[in-house]
Amino acid sequence: MSGEESGRLERLSEVLKRRGILLPAFEIHGGAKGLYDFGPVGGRLRTRVNQNWLNHWLSLGNIVELSCPTVTPYEVLEASGHVGEFSDFMTVCTSCDEASRADTLLEGHHPNPDSLSKSELQSLLNSVQPSCPSCAAAEWSEITAENLMFNTTIGAGKSGRPGFLRPETAQGMFTSFPALYRHNRERLPFGAVQVGKGYRNEISPRQGMIRLREFNMAELEYFINPHEQEEHDFSSWNEISVNLVAENHGEMHLTFDVAVRDGIIRHPTVGYFMAQTYDFLKNIGIDVERLRFRQHESNEMAHYASDCWDAEILGSYGWVECVGIAHRGCYDLEAHEKATGKSLRARREFDQPRVIEIDGWTIDGAKAGPAFRNRAGMVKAAVERLDSGTEFPCEITLEDGETAIVEQEHVKRNQRTETQTGEWYIPHVVEPAFGIDRIIWHLLDHAYDESEKNGETYTTLRLSEHVAPVDYCVFPLFEKDGMDKIARLVHSKLCSRAGVVSMYDGSGSIGRRYARADEIGVPRCITVDHQSLEDQTVTVRDRDSGNQQRVHIDSL
RNA sequence: GCGGAUAUGGUGUAGUGGUAACAUAGGAGGUUUCCAACCUCUUGUCGCGGGUUCGACUCCCGCUAUCCGCACCA
Incomplete structure (x- = not known):
């Protein structure tokens, strides 16, 4: 940042504070890192941005608004992968009490210590015995998982249940899938939006509004049928050439239409939401000359995602990611399904019914049940995998590794024709996730204008009238x-x-x-x-x- | 989290071991026929906690916060 730019940033921050737009929170108590107040003017600015955002997506017609709790049970975030993903494994030096990250201590002893599990790290730590960076001793406490999520207990005393403040709004929308599916008459595609607070106990919040511990976010989860391609009309963006930084292509200027057609944007719904995002940001006053979409590199993307684009906005802190638009596949619904055993699926009918000939074996419950007792279930599963030509008696291997002898009288032939008119599938999700605070920061940054008037600096905040407080x-x-x-x-x-x-x-x-x-x-x-x-x-x-x-x- | 710097009215700054100044902003009144004018009056400050001292805003220690690097994170 040049001296002139940092001067401008200081004057902007001063105006925001003086005019009650953005202020450090709890300042009379000494302040609190990573927490900000929207003041008497900023409060309404935030509300109007949120409202514009909601209206923008609700106007698409097949999207509903949800409001889910910020307090979230442990199991939900364990299922979603956040408990694993958002943890750092810490250990404390027994002689100087300095806490260190176990994976950092073990760098050089393993190609990628970050990828190790807690127990793998523990055994590596025990064998390597690295010296403490602050006191050089080599005695370490047992490794504990420090979480970037805010811990809490839901309920009091022994009945208290571990939980977190949510790190994103998305999970509530995934867990609400059954209600959403019913509400939408069991027809996809449909979406759910939520505007609200998220929390991350950042080690080191910096750069004002850019990284916060409590932040405003707005997310859309759009559920689609992966077997069908939704038609999207890009005609209203045909004149707009947008700045795209694509993987393996570098920076280019294309219309959304062309970028989707040429496969730069890998999924049309992702492209459509990028275009909608462009409109939204422009509408609330972001200078689109300082907007670009950057595609995640394959190694940067979460493993389940098939395409991900960040909307980045250029401001006083350089290019900052303000929106992430990701094709998440079936990852989230599948994860909650696995954890709960509840179905989070949608039904689709086949064009033609599928006729399946079944020819094999199953057990005769009246004989096999008494014979195998508590192993009957495993025997049934094993028998049903047998080829139709199997002859009995026969030794089979059960899933617990044990074997069993199955006699002719334990089984019966299973020959029938099944007609399937459709199937239950896990919908895919396209998720545009907006960091409202970062967007508001750039709105203010782009709107802040200094001019000369009678030899003095004259300040104008050229906010769009759609969001002006x-x-x-x-x-x-x-x-x-x-x-x-x-x-x-x-x-x-x-x-x-x-x-x-x-x-x-x-x-x-x-x-x-x-x-x-x-x-x-x-x-x-x-x-x-x-x-x-x-x-x-x-x-x-x-x-x-x-x-x-x-x-x-x-x-x- | 580590290292360095900093913390004085709402904002921006000056300053001192003997209780604080300037600019600007705010309020009241006056003046003024439209873009930070002028006059009078007025409001309001040494981040928090401890120590040294007769006395600490000033010196020392701790904490908190801010800024800059590094690390972390998206």
Whole structure:
């Protein structure tokens, strides 16, 4: 970052703090790392971004909104892989009490210590006995798993159950799949969105809003049938050439349509959501000249994902990942299915019914049951795998490794025709996940404008009116002669409208009040002047052009 | 987590072992016929905890937070 840029960043942060947009949280208690307040102005900015996001996706027509708990039982996040994925294995030096990561200590003794399990790390640690980086001793405590998720206990005392604050909103949407499937009349594709808080106990939060311990996120889980290709209409983006950084291709400018057709974007639904993401970001005021989509390298992608693109936005901290759009395959639903034994599947009917000839053996329960007793189940499974030509008696190997002798009388021939009209499959998921705080940061970064006015720096926050925290400021030119009365009337009239925020400001010179409004990005200021007293008209000033229009109070 | 630097009104800064200054901002009043003007009055500050000292915002220690590297993470 150049000196000039870091100066701009400092001035921007100062304005955000001074104007109540973004502030360190709990500051009177000394502050808390990785936690921020959206202040009296920022609070509504966040709400409006969230609302725009929800509206954007709900308008697609087959998407519903969910709200799931942030407190999440251990089992849920174990099933999803977070417990394993989000853990660091720590050990403590017994002589100086310094905690170290076990895998870091063992670098050089194993090609990839990060990939080892807890017990493998423990035995490697025991045999290597690395010296402590701070005191050089070589005695280590037993390895413990330190989690990047916030631990909590759900319930009190002995009945308390371990849990975490969720590290993402997605899991609640996966576990709600049965309800979503029913709600959507058992027809795919459909999606669920959720806006809410996520928590990660980051070792070292940095760079202001970029890495937080509690953050706002917004995720869409879009469930699709992998056997069918959904048609997506890209025609409204045909004129837009977007900056793509593709694996093995480098940086290129293509339309979404072409990128999907040429297989750069590997799945059309991923491409469609990238295009929708482009629209959303543009709509709330991100400068699309400073937006790019970067494809994950194959080795960077989670193992279950088949394609993943990050929307990256260029701001004071360089290119920052703000949205991730991933094709997650069936990983998540399958993981919860395995952990719970509950079906998280959708039904599809075949074009043609499939006729399957079954010709083999099964057990005769009345004979085999008493003969094999508690092993009868395993015998049944083994017998049903036998070829139709098998002759009895016959020795078979059971799944526990033991063998059993099966007599002719234990079995019977199983010959029948089965007709399958369809099957139950695990839907695939395409997931656009948005980091709202990072997006808001870049919104502010892109909107922050410094210009010269009479030799002084003049600050304007050129926020889109879709997200501007305050819609109108109402000023009496002077707070006397009845101008203040009319201004207060206009103000309360605007405020009474649903979803409109107006601020009355009567202190200081008119120029000062315009400047204050510009600094928090109010799109329009309404001024009541002497003429208003005579003909009930007011001036409406546009933030970006400074132009004023005179309109009647009733037509506001 | 490691190393370095820093912490003074809302914001930006000055300064001192004897209880704090400047600018700006905020409030009230006046003035002013539209873009941080002017005048008067006014509000508000030494991050937290401990130690040294008759006395600590100042010196020492610890903590917390911020910034910069490294590491970590996406």
